[in-house]
Each structure stands twice: as C-alpha cells, then as structure tokens.
Amino acid sequence: MEVMTIGEVSAASGLPAKTIRYYEDIGLILPPRRDNGYRYYRAQELHKLRFLHRARSLGFTIDECRQLLSLYEDESRASSDVKALARQHLKEVEVKILELESMKSTLKTLINSCRGDHRPDCPIIDDLASV
C-alpha cells in the first residue's frame, strides 16, 4: 500500500482517526492533502503514528513524544545536545522498564502464591510500590 487514507492509517497504526486529526491540530503529524481535501499518509507518517501510539501508551507525554520524534528528524543528529536528549530519554525508558519488571513480579506472585489468604497479612501490598 503506497499511500493510505486516514481510515486505513488508523487501522494500521491502532490510533483512532479522531486522534490522528488531533495530532495534526497540534502540529505533530502534518500529512499532505489530495485535490479533494482528503489527507493521505505514507510509510513515513505511518511509522510516526505507530510510534506515537506506543509512546503514549507507555506514559510519555505529548511533549516528550515531540522531542523523541525530533530526535529522528534532526539532520545534525550528532550534535551533543541532541545526543544528551537521547541519553536522557534512554534513562527514562530504563527506569520505566525496571518499574514494569517490579509490577510484573508482583502480579506473578499475586497469581501464583497468594491463593485464598486473607488480607492484611498478605505481604504483596507492601511490595506494590517499592522498586
């Protein structure tokens, strides 16, 4: 599929068409238009929309998404401030992974070992919020 309508790119990216139009309103993804006014999307835009879908669901703000997208668009990517920004986001990602690993092990414990007991004795709630 060379280019897509908003409905098609919505299906392909997982983002509602409404949201995709909203991202255009705030200047995140600016697709070209047909003569009839219809938006169309190429691989380039699809990639960004997929990225936005993922990054938003992982708790990155729109502003962080804007920064991350700009990392990939920056022509002079080797410049040290761009690299610093990337490193900062890398750290943030690593923290999120650790937190999710902690939630994962808590949920696993919950599923496997905490059968039929009565709370306040259950230690899980104490793990709940500690890295």
Next chain:
Amino acid sequence: MEVMTIGEVSAASGLPAKTIRYYEDIGLILPPRRDNGYRYYRAQELHKLRFLHRARSLGFTIDECRQLLSLYEDESRASSDVKALARQHLKEVEVKILELESMKSTLKTLINSCRGDHRPDCPIIDDLASV
C-alpha cells in the same frame, strides 16, 4: 513516621497534593480525617499512592489502576475472575516491557551508531515503530 499530612505523603509518594486530593474526589484513596478536618495518611495509603504514581506514569488509565488496586484489596483473591484479571494485567505489563525494550535499543542505536549521517537514509526511523 506513623501517619502523615498530605504534604508529607505528597513528598513521600511523588504525587502533587492536588492530585492526591483529586484521587480522593474520584474515590481512589479515601484517607481518614483529624478533628480539624485535615486528612492524614498511613503506610497503607502511602503504598497505594506510590503505586498510583508509578502505574500512571507507565500509561495505565485511572480505571486500570482502580482494577489493579482492587486486586490487592480483594479478600477472596483466589477466585478465578480475580486471577483472570491479574493475568490480563500481567500480559499488558509484559507487552509494555517489550515495547520499552524496543525503544531502548532504538535509542541506543541512535546514540551510538548514527553519528553525523543525514536522514532519509538513516534506518532508525523504520525501526521506530516495529516491535
């Protein structure tokens, strides 16, 4: 610290006091009150607030947080529907981890190997949205 004021629990959980009050408005965390009307928070509430802070920053909705908290409060935690819910959230967590790992490796590539090239040739943007 046996019990805390909202300011103290805000510092301890990382959530703004405003947000903590908001969570009370929507029935997530209902702290007891002093005679003078001041809220106070015990370890129990602190744990939940820390959990909320983390889960929200990882992209879980308030409603998912409510479900996750209820998992820990459910007295009959062994019941199969509670377990099913926990398993469903576990899967969600695992997907998020994979997505973050993907972002992590993309950022690492960006930082290390993509020095000074000029975009459209850079392959990173293609990796950007693929698991």
Next chain:
DNA sequence: AATAGGGCTTCCATTAACTGGAAGGTCAAG
C-alpha cells in the same frame, strides 16, 4: 442518471485527569 452507503471534511461540545488560584481556617515558632 440518480441515489444510497460509507468514508471523508470541519466545527463545536464534552470527557478525563489533572493543575492553578482565590479565600479562608489551623498551628507551631518567635
């Protein structure tokens, strides 16, 4: 050729999850 449908457009209102600010009560320190 007209017309029915589904998808597209814009615009305006509403929701979810906060966030800011005003107006005033409480309390420990000086």
Next chain:
DNA sequence: CTTGACCTTCCAGTTAATGGAAGCCCTATT
C-alpha cells in the same frame, strides 16, 4: 499574638483526547 507555612474547599483552566452534527466525496447499484 502575629507571622508564615500548610491545610481546607471551590471554581476555573489545561491537556489530550473523544463524541456528534452537518455536509462533501466516491463507488456501486438500481
């Protein structure tokens, strides 16, 4: 006994969408 930090409620504003109405575009049949 007042000053200042922290608490209270209430109401308004922001961010990031989401819902719905009114109308245009395109294809596909009657």
